[in-house]
Amino acid sequence: MxxxxxxxxxxxxxxxxxxxxxYALVHCPRCDDMAIRRQRHLTCGSCAFTDRLRREPKAKPVEPPQIVMCPECNRYVGTYRSDLRLQRLRCRGCGWAKEPAANRPWAAPKRNQWAxxxxxxxxxxxxxxxxxxxxxxxxxxxxxxxxxxxxxxxxxxxxxxxxxxxxxxxxxxxxxxxxxxxxxxxxxxxxxx
Structure with missing residues (x-):
């Protein structure tokens, strides 16, 4: 060569x-001019836009675990939290069974939080x-x-x-x-x- x-x-x-x-150079969500993203902050020099990209999650109230009793023979079957997916429950005494609810259909992806x-x-x-x-x-x-x-x-x-x-x-x-x-x-x- x-x-x-x-x-x-x-x-x-x-x-x-x-x-x-x-830092990273990004498009400003307000004026579409160049903005700077540093850690969790986005700052635009053109329109003075500033935003926290990652907001702290809201604290969810913690529900106590629920005890599940068999509706047929009133025996203890198990415990679960309502925020967790319900697994299959089966009573060892009478054979009563509770199947988990069908999964929710696929949801559209969340909008990208990054500019x-x-x-x-x-x-x-x-x-x-x-x-x-x-x-x-x-x-x-x-x-x-x-x-x-x-x-x-x-x-x-x-x-x-x-x-x-x-x-x-x-x-x-x-x-x-x-x-x-x-x-x-x-x-x-x-x-x-």
């Missing part, structure tokens, strides 16, 4: 694990995304490198990348797609804390 390819050394990267990124990522695009039918500018720089360095020195363990970001990103045949197209993501970043991006 006539090209001079760079070398990617994973040990030199400032963040090696996905949990190491302090859509700001740095996300379609690449040949697959989702190419980056959490923030640091993650994007990591991906650009990895894709552009001809020689990749990565950890042999399956715990780092580079080891968890899909095969279509690791493949050298997609290098040029991926670099163009990553450049489009880079163009979406504002010039005055807030510093990482």
């Amino acid at each position: 006539g090209r001079n390819l760079t070398k990617f050394v994973e040990a030199d990267q400032p963040v090696k694990y996905m949990g190491g990124f302090d 859509q990522l700001w740095l996300e695009t379609d690449f040949r039918g697959k989702s190419l995304w980056a959490l923030n500018d640091q993650h994007l720089s990591f991906l650009e360095a990895y894709v552009a490198a001809g020689v990749r020195d990565v950890s042999p363990f399956n715990r780092t970001i580079a080891s968890r990348l899909p095969a279509w990103i690791k493949s050298g045949k997609n290098r040029e197209d991926l670099l163009r797609a990553l450049a489009k993501l880079r163009a979406r970043l504002p010039e005055n991006i807030p510093p990482a804390r």
Whole structure:
């Protein structure tokens, strides 16, 4: 090859694990501009929207366990809580049995509580995304490198990348797609804390 390819050394990267990124760039649910998600908070600089993404669950009242007696011979059959699924109950004395109620039909999935990522695009039918500018720089360095020195363990970001990103045949197209993501970043991006 006539090209001079760079070398990617994973040990030199400032963040090696996905949990190491302090923030993510997302779409604001109110104005659809770029917002920042840090831990449990989402903050938009354009419309001053802020929200707790994970609200503390409301405390459910705890019901005491209910004792089930056989309606035929009045013997003890078992105990259960109404919040747990009722299992099959059988009386050992007379043989009376209570079958569990049919399962509820499948419910539609809950709306995703996380806002859509700001740095996300379609690449040949697959989702190419980056959490923030640091993650994007990591991906650009990895894709552009001809020689990749990565950890042999399956715990780092580079080891968890899909095969279509690791493949050298997609290098040029991926670099163009990553450049489009880079163009979406504002010039005055807030510093990482």
